[in-house]
Each structure stands twice: as structure tokens, then as C-alpha cells.
Amino acid sequence: MKISEVARRAGVTTKTVRYYEAVGLIAPARLANGYRDYSPHDARMVREARALNQLGIPVERTRPFLECLSEGRGHVDDCPSSLAGYRAAIDDLTERIDALTARRAVLVEHLRDAAHRNSSTRPRGEESTVSDLSRLPSNLPVPEDDGAADHLPGRTMPNIDLASTAGSTVPLHALGEGRSVLYCYPLTGRPDTDVPDGWEAIPGARGCTAEACDFRDHHEELAALGAARVFGLSSQDTGYQQEVVDRLRLPFAMLSDTTLRLAALLGLPTFEFGGTTLYKRITLIIRGGAVEHVFYPIFPPNEHARQVLDWLKDNPV
Known part of the structure; x- marks a missing residue:
């Protein structure tokens, strides 16, 4: 099987196939003329490695999954080492999420402090520099009287x-x-x-x-x-x-x-x-x-x- 066919079956580029071969995830056979001969197993290995990588698992850490497949298992995660790989990936993502959440919280606090500090909280005559919601655009549409309040003068206020x-x-x-x-x-x-x-x-x-x-x-x-x-x-x-x-x-x-x-x-x-x-x-x-x-x-x-x-x-x- 040519590299173009492997790429088509795996849904990747030929450059990705070459990269996976370079790092040792696949090892195609060689024909007598020296050309690479990829197998359906190679195509599946590339496809599975790509899918794992898209989930956030680094290419190098896909090895236990692919080895599981090479051992004849039906799925890349049929081995204990694969489950350990999932746990490691989840732990890594959790750490990154926690770090990003903390950074986001700090940014939100900075935004709130800066916006409120410079907002229009001041009475007349005091300077406002940023986020002045009291200043209106010059082209706002003017509301028309639709008669929705004509019945109100003289009405008794409700008991609420x-x-x-x-x-x-x-x-x-x-x-x-x-x-x-x-x-x-x-x-x-x-x-x-x-x-x-x-x-x-x-x-x-x-x-x-x-x-x-x-x-x-x-x-x-x-x-x-x-x-x-x-x-x-x-x-x-x-x-x-x-x-x-x-x-x-x-x-x-x-x-x-x-x-x-x-x-x-x-x-x-x-x-x-x-x-x-x-x-x-x-x-x-x-x-x-x-x-x-x-x-x-x-x-x-x-x-x-x-x-x-x-x-x-x-x-x-």
C-alpha cells in the first residue's frame, strides 16, 4: 500500500504518516525495489494514534495503546497499560484545566477591578476614563409612543x-x-x-x-x-x-x-x-x-x- 492510500484511510496527510514512521510508531515493509509497502495494520495504527492525539494524548504517549493493538487485541485500550495511559492523560488535563481556571479567575478579577475603577461611578464633574456607560451613542433610535401607557393616569397602585x-x-x-x-x-x-x-x-x-x-x-x-x-x-x-x-x-x-x-x-x-x-x-x-x-x-x-x-x-x- 502506498503512503497516499495510508493517509486517505487514516484521514491524515502524508506528512503525518512520515512523522509517525520517523518516531517509530509504524514500521512499513520494504519492497525489493526499496519502496515502502504499508499494510492495513499500519493505516489503522496511524488512524488510532491520530485519534488519541486529538484527545490530548501526546504522540509519544500513544505507544502503549498501539503496542496493545500490535499484540492482537481488538482495541487500543484493551490492555492495562492503555488504561494507565488514559489516567495519565486525564491527570495532565486536570492540571492544565486547574491552571487555566486559576489564570482565568485572575484575569476576570483584573478586568472587573480595572473596569469598575475607571467606570462612571463618579458624580457630575469628576473624570471618568474607561467603560463610561453613562455616555450614550449619538445615533440611538428614538422610541415612539405606542399608546401602551395611556390607561395608567389615575390607576390605583396594586397591593404588592x-x-x-x-x-x-x-x-x-x-x-x-x-x-x-x-x-x-x-x-x-x-x-x-x-x-x-x-x-x-x-x-x-x-x-x-x-x-x-x-x-x-x-x-x-x-x-x-x-x-x-x-x-x-x-x-x-x-x-x-x-x-x-x-x-x-x-x-x-x-x-x-x-x-x-x-x-x-x-x-x-x-x-x-x-x-x-x-x-x-x-x-x-x-x-x-x-x-x-x-x-x-x-x-x-x-x-x-x-x-x-x-x-x-x-x-x-
């Missing part, structure tokens, strides 16, 4: 309590005296994580961090104009939101509605992304247990707190 990053639950039906600002948003990103593909193409999706920063920067002004409470609300869990509160230094609590109970009971607009239902960006001004005013759609999100301020100025209690 939502978990808060303040460590308690907040009864939306009994927020207390004065006005409460409840802004709902899809989800906040993190500086060490890329914006999901297609997110910026969804009208009104991008800008949750920017919106939170705007409410942070104008929190005192909102309070001075009668906003007794400000809450952010999304379907993200409280642990995730707590990181946002800490990183952005938010002076108000975030509420978590992981099952979108408020959306179901009040009929708030939502959208689907990546198989998940998320809140559309909408803000409710709540007073006396009912919805007094609605902001929807909201754009641009990084100026929304100032939009609320303007409304409060025009509509004093």
Missing part, C-alpha cells in the same frame, strides 16, 4: 411589596405622604461586560446607567420640589441591583420585580430580548396611592431626571 436594596420591602400601594417617583427600566449593564448584540438597535433600551446617574445627580433637587421618594425598578434581582447602587453611589433604593408582577397588575409595557421579558422605560409619579402622571416614552434617558424636575416645577403640590 417589592424587595429593595435598602434591605426591606416596599409596599407600592402605601408609599406614604407626598409624591413618589418610580422609574422602570430594562436592565443596567456593567463596565466589565459588553453591551449585548442588538441592544442599541432597540428603541429606548440603551441608557439605564445614564438614567440612574441623572437621577443621582439631581436627587436633592427632586426632593426639594416635592419628590419624597425616588425608586428605580427592574426585573433584575436585588443582588445585581445592589452592585449598581454601590458602584454608581445612588442615594435612592432600587426595587426588584423578577417576575414582573407590577407589569401584569398595572399593565406596564414590556418587550422581549434574548428570550427574556423586560420592562420598557417608563416613569410613574405616584401620589395618594394612585398614578398621578406618566412619562412614556422616555428619551433621552440621560436627561430624564431633568424632565421630571421640569414637570414638578410646573405642577407643584
Whole structure:
């Protein structure tokens, strides 16, 4: 059998066949004219060695397996030495996996530290250098009013309590005296994580961090104009939101509605992304247990707190 036929049967190149011969894994016969004469056994040896090598077993360590086959066994792993070879290969891979996992953990920590250290965690006027999620692209699509909030003014807030990053639950039906600002948003990103593909193409999706920063920067002004409470609300869990509160230094609590109970009971607009239902960006001004005013759609999100301020100025209690 010619070398080209061996290569075809084994699914390798002729260069690989020559290499296996050079390291002594196969030893073809010689014809009278000096040409190599490969046997079907040689082709199988090459094929088995290649398969073992693809599993991560170095070529040199395939010898016990091939010797097992040469002894007349039906499979390369019918011998005790083959099983020992498997164990050695598994041990090597385990060590490499552990080392790579440790290196990955260090890289993740470096990424997180650098991204958060240089992210937009600073109030207005302080410099931000990297991963500034509060800065929005100039070409974001503008959301249109689809009428999904027309029914909300005057609606009574449902009798539900939502978990808060303040460590308690907040009864939306009994927020207390004065006005409460409840802004709902899809989800906040993190500086060490890329914006999901297609997110910026969804009208009104991008800008949750920017919106939170705007409410942070104008929190005192909102309070001075009668906003007794400000809450952010999304379907993200409280642990995730707590990181946002800490990183952005938010002076108000975030509420978590992981099952979108408020959306179901009040009929708030939502959208689907990546198989998940998320809140559309909408803000409710709540007073006396009912919805007094609605902001929807909201754009641009990084100026929304100032939009609320303007409304409060025009509509004093």
C-alpha cells in the first residue's frame, strides 16, 4: 500500500504518516525495489494514534495503546497499560484545566477591578476614563409612543411589596405622604461586560446607567420640589441591583420585580430580548396611592431626571 492510500484511510496527510514512521510508531515493509509497502495494520495504527492525539494524548504517549493493538487485541485500550495511559492523560488535563481556571479567575478579577475603577461611578464633574456607560451613542433610535401607557393616569397602585436594596420591602400601594417617583427600566449593564448584540438597535433600551446617574445627580433637587421618594425598578434581582447602587453611589433604593408582577397588575409595557421579558422605560409619579402622571416614552434617558424636575416645577403640590 502506498503512503497516499495510508493517509486517505487514516484521514491524515502524508506528512503525518512520515512523522509517525520517523518516531517509530509504524514500521512499513520494504519492497525489493526499496519502496515502502504499508499494510492495513499500519493505516489503522496511524488512524488510532491520530485519534488519541486529538484527545490530548501526546504522540509519544500513544505507544502503549498501539503496542496493545500490535499484540492482537481488538482495541487500543484493551490492555492495562492503555488504561494507565488514559489516567495519565486525564491527570495532565486536570492540571492544565486547574491552571487555566486559576489564570482565568485572575484575569476576570483584573478586568472587573480595572473596569469598575475607571467606570462612571463618579458624580457630575469628576473624570471618568474607561467603560463610561453613562455616555450614550449619538445615533440611538428614538422610541415612539405606542399608546401602551395611556390607561395608567389615575390607576390605583396594586397591593404588592417589592424587595429593595435598602434591605426591606416596599409596599407600592402605601408609599406614604407626598409624591413618589418610580422609574422602570430594562436592565443596567456593567463596565466589565459588553453591551449585548442588538441592544442599541432597540428603541429606548440603551441608557439605564445614564438614567440612574441623572437621577443621582439631581436627587436633592427632586426632593426639594416635592419628590419624597425616588425608586428605580427592574426585573433584575436585588443582588445585581445592589452592585449598581454601590458602584454608581445612588442615594435612592432600587426595587426588584423578577417576575414582573407590577407589569401584569398595572399593565406596564414590556418587550422581549434574548428570550427574556423586560420592562420598557417608563416613569410613574405616584401620589395618594394612585398614578398621578406618566412619562412614556422616555428619551433621552440621560436627561430624564431633568424632565421630571421640569414637570414638578410646573405642577407643584
